[in-house]
Amino acid sequence: MRRRRSKVRGALSAARQAAVGAVLAVTAAALPLRAQGGLSTEGALFLLVPVGARTVGSGQATATAESGSESLWGNPAGIARATRREVALHYSRTVVANGTVLALVYPAGKAGVLGFGAQLYDYGAQELTDVDGTVGELLPRSVVLAATYAATLGTSVRAGVTYKRAQSRLDCTGPCGSVATFNASTSGLDAGVQYQTTRADSLSMGLMLRHLGLKLQVNDDAQSDPLPTRVQIGVGARVPAVAKALPGAELHWSAELVNRTSLDDPAVRLGAELGLQKQLYLRAGYASGTGEATGPAIGLGFVRGALSIDFARVFGGFSSDAGQPPTFLTLRVHW
């Protein structure tokens, strides 16, 4: 019995190390690294993984985007002009994690617009084994709960703020006596503004500060990691000539700079969306950097009445190198 317990402990320890290594690999891969390479010292890097097929298909340029529930994870000011309620399910799949997000946008009349979202990243179960086979599982996951408020301030300005509670956890099923499970949480906020001109091309500008918050403590207080705070500034506009040349068509472009608060590591995001009869959308974009979900991306969207479906795929980053390009799917209902 003692020998079997020590073998179980050894298997548990090895499996735990593998699971923690997988979590660390995911979080390290999600960060846009410098061209020269390097490791991030920030925590909760899963916050940088994009949400929503429309966002990804448009190169993740979110500063000026009004993407419905996807704005809860982009510029919160993007839901300020929402007039219809929305429930959306966003699904993403990469080589290291599957992400599921459920989001709700609720226009509250003069009061403004409220948004609520819940996000789960599942890094996959790791089996715990002993000489007799599988005895349990390690479950590394990340969870984010978000609440957003946005409002228009006059006819040109929109502003919004998101409070989020982010959690990184390692759970265990079965005999987990020697496995160091953990549950680390922290709070953060996103804040953004958008300014809309009255020009013919509807030029708009956006500025946002994302993931500003408290450090994430997994184990030791002295080794808490700061959140991956980012400053994003962007512009976007329509191309009126397209609507004139092709009735029912609308081409919208956007460009954005993303940087850390130290302003020493900028990344560029470019995106374009062609809408046809407000029913079919073709998207393309590019996000610079070397992390997950960076590189060129394409997207497709269909709208039929109250239901819309968006799809996007990225052709760069860790998952693409591993032969499994990141795929994003969004189902949306408006009423």
Next chain:
Amino acid sequence: MPRGVWRSVMLVACLAACAHPAWAQQRTLATAGVAPTESGRGAPLGEAERRRWAPVASLILPGAGQALLHQDRFIAYLALEAWSVLEFANQRTEARRQRNRYRTLARDVARSLYGPTHPVGTWEYYENMEKYLESGVFDRLQGGEVDPDLDESTYNGLTWLRARTTYWVDPNVAPPIGSAEYRRAINFYLDRAVRPEYRWSWRNAQLEQDLYIRTIRRSNMAGREARAALGVALANHLLSAVDAVITLRVEGLEGGNGRGFAVRGSLPIP
């Protein structure tokens, strides 16, 4: 119940009991001398100006905006702010107290045999004291080049093993002393090994080492609780500010059916 928790409870209770009658009285006084404006809306211009600042006031101090808007729920925001600030202070103090305690344990038990001075180390140093019974010696033979510890049950001995494994072809066969492989391994050791003034040993003091580990756990737990309280405070600030914005948007700057709340501006873009 710990003293800090009692302090929080008493303060919150005092705020809840005393604040409301005082503010109700002030509101009565404030409205006593108000004369209707020409538009008949009834709120003086100064009131509108005060209301305009409610969101900013709430962002700075939760409940302040609600007080400016004459809403009784300012008490709830203020109470929660008081609790979160006190809780943060309590837990932060506890974290520091436990930190000082484990440093003292390290100094008075594990390091007491090695020299009169015990400089404070980095967190990694104290973390290693959790995991290793002994640091081992830094230099086995005094004089000349550094001779790393060979006892692999100690921290220094294990560091030297890692250095040899990383840079030597065979960790058990030393290359010539002046060779590049040897120098790299020695430099690895010099960067990471515990120096004589930081040497420790828990031998025959394993009970104290266990207490040391548990004290670090308590310090970490208190740090986590402090951060959680700060998260509550952050949410409270945001919620109070959003509440004030919503009130202004619905009621207007002058209250009731007054005008809405807006920011107007333009940029010089052709």
